[in-house]
Amino acid sequence: MISKNRIAFLRALQQKKNRREQGLFVAEGTKTVLELLHSPLRCSYIAATAEWWKGKRLPRTITADSDTADEKEMERISSLSTAPDVLAVFEIPVHTFAPADVLHGYTLAADGIRDPGNLGTLIRIADWFGISRILCSADTAEVWNPKTVQATMGSLARVQTAEVDLPAFLQQVRQASSGTLPVFGTFLEGDSVFATRFPANGIIVIGSESHGIGEAVKNVVSQRITIPSFSTGQGAESLNAGVAAGIICAEMRRQTLVK
Numbered sequence: 001m002i003s004k005n006r007i008a009f010l011r012a013l014q015q016k017k018n019r020r021e022q023g024l025f026v027a028e029g030t031k032t033v034l035e036l037l038h039s040p041l042r043c044s045y046i047a048a049t050a051e052w053w054k055g056k057r058l059p060r061t062i063t064a065d066s067d068t069a070d071e072k073e074m075e076r077i078s079s080l081s082t083a084p085d086v087l088a089v090f091e092i093p094v095h096t097f098a099p100a101d102v103l104h105g106y107t108l109a110a111d112g113i114r115d116p117g118n119l120g121t122l123i124r125i126a127d128w129f130g131i132s133r134i135l136c137s138a139d140t141a142e143v144w145n146p147k148t149v150q151a152t153m154g155s156l157a158r159v160q161t162a163e164v165d166l167p168a169f170l171q172q173v174r175q176a177s178s179g180t181l182p183v184f185g186t187f188l189e190g191d192s193v194f195a196t197r198f199p200a201n202g203i204i205v206i207g208s209e210s211h212g213i214g215e216a217v218k219n220v221v222s223q224r225i226t227i228p229s230f231s232t233g234q235g236a237e238s239l240n241a242g243v244a245a246g247i248i249c250a251e252m253r254r255q256t257l258v259k
Contacts, residue, residue: 002047002067002077010047010077013089016142023092025144029084034059035154041090047077048086064088079146092144095160099169099176102133104201106252109135111166111217112208113241116141120151121242122206127155129249134159135203137166137217166205167216173203174220183222185213186244190224198252206245 002010012018013026024044027033030052037043038059046066048056053068074083108126113119119141126134141148143161152159170183182202205221207213213221227239227247239247 002069002073006045006067007073007076010045010087010089014079014146016145019092019142019144024089025092025149026079026087026089026146027149028078028080028087028146029150030086032150032152032154033086033088035157036088036090037062039157041093041157043088043090045089046086047074047088049074052085080150093160095162097133097135097160097162097164097169099172102135102173102203103177103181105133106131106201106249106256107133107135107203108245108249109137109166109170109203109205109217110140110241111137111205111213112211113140113206114208114210115241116145116147117151118209118241119143119145120148120153122245123148123152123159123161124155125242125246125249126159127152128246129253131249132159134161135166135169136161136163137214138163167214167220170203170205170217170220174222179222183220184225184248185218185221185223186248187212187224187226188238190226192228193225193248193251194228196223196225196251198255200256202252204245204248204252206241209241 013024019025027036043062043064045064047069050068077087078084108122108131110119110122123134149156173181182199183205184202185205186207205213205217227244
């Protein structure tokens with residue numbers, strides 16, 4: 001049984017200001033919770049149904065507080081439309097990147113991605129394609145929003161994210177690399193992604209769903225790329241940010257793994 005004070009605390013963590021004050025975020029659902037329990041992230045609390053606890057072998061010794069909850073209690077503490085069998089609270093990790101940290105390998109940058117689900121998908125795509133860093137502009141959705149966490153399906157365990165002043169940071173990166181590190185930006189017009197040469201290292205900037213890449217970031221993009229449309233009719237105006245990132249990352253990996 002979960003105490004009233006605990007329920008109030010868990011519900012408060014659905015708000016960004018409370019997550020920031022407490023340095024905690026909530027993960028829900030078996031896959032996401034178990035993925036994060038396999039990671040170095042520190043778990044401070046778990047609530048789960050009796051059925052979930054039966055026969056569950058946790059990936060490591062958990063010293064967190066825990067409760068066995070019934071269906072009604074899980075509904076009260078969950079942010080999902082359908083309450084999960086398990087909910088856990090983790091400490092928010094603090095990651096910082098210096099310009100030198102992104103000179104090797106690939107980094108994704110999210111510029112103004114407002115939808116938490118799209119940001120979560122972007123994190124999951126980064127994980128799939130072996131990209132361990134994501135830079136988030138100040139106007140991008142919060143990584144620890146419950147909808148973002150849910151959409152990552154546990155990929156937060158393997159991808160580090162940091163909020164930065166994106167235009168300034170990218171400018172510093174270009175200076176640190178003497179202009180040799182490419183900063184690819186996704187646009188409706190540009191070089192076809194299938195005709196673009198991707199070197200071993202670089203940064204790929206994904207713009208917002210409705211406005212694309214902001215003016216300040218456009219100024220530090222070294223190469224504009226686009227995903228050509230093969231529609232024979234009027235067709236869609238643009239692609240979802242996550243879909244676009246997946247296509248670009250797939251082409252980038254196809255090239256860099258062949259070399």
